[in-house]
Amino acid sequence: MEYLQQSNYLSILVIGIVVGYLSGLLGKGGSAISTPALQIFAGVNPFFALASPLPASISSTLSATAVYTKEKLFNKRVVLLGALFGVPATVVGSWMSSFLAGKTLMILTALFIMSLGSSLLYSYLRNKGTSVETPLNSKDIQASQVMGAALCIGFLAGLLANAGGILFSTFFIRRLKMPIKQALACAVILSAILSVPGAITHWYLGHIDWNIALLLSLTAFPASYLGAKTAVKMKTPLLEKIFALTLVLFGLYDIVYTLWV
Secondary structure, eight states: OOHTSSSSSSHHHHHHHHHHHHHHHHHOOOOOHHHHHHHHOOOHHHHHHHHHHHHHHHHHHHHHHHHHTTTOOHHHHHHHHHHHHHHHHHHHHHHHTTOOOOOOHHHHHHHHHHHHHHHHHHHHHHHTTOOOOOOOOOOOOHHHHHHHHHHHHHHHHHHSOOHHHHHHHHHHHTTTTTHHHHHHHHHHHHHHHHHHHHHHHHTTTHHHHHHHHHHHHHHHHHHHHHHHHHHHHOOOOHHHHHHHHHHHHHHHHHHHHHHHH
């Protein structure tokens, strides 16, 4: 395809490694990084850069899911409710992406992510040695909170062509008081599920270059597995600080990129 011939194949493969590893480590699909990176470093057309990472998000998050499954960190009620309400919201958001520029929304979302990261980082630094380790049971989860969050996050995920992993994981940590490893595990499987309707809808709209998606998947799949392995073995306090700091950096990165472009 024309757009891929103008891009750098090696750059796309390297982007897949970086995005895949962070996907497994932080329980996210990686579109927040891959979309700007594909445009800046690989010269990919904006529409293809926005949606082409979605199929790769499916493969990378499924790879990480295999690691988290062995650790029995999933909360079935959270995943079921998140998928049930998040999937239709993702489809609606994906359709809306054809009618909205989304630039202002991307900046607002980035500011929101930065504020969450700053709040989490402050909390983790202040409460030294008090990290929560025990996973939450289903009876501790308020269904209405999960349903409301899934509708909002699913819509944003579809609109911005990402998997919503960052928003899900921060919601689980802040509102549901999940320990971070369980939050990342639930977020990564929901990212995989929500990537499917998002990818199908954007493919129907002609926003996906499958050659780019394949190249990203080739390196993102194994890298995501390694990222999840790192997260599982990492000490919880360190993982909490890395996660919070990464939210701040991702938000700042998205704001600078959006305003620059």
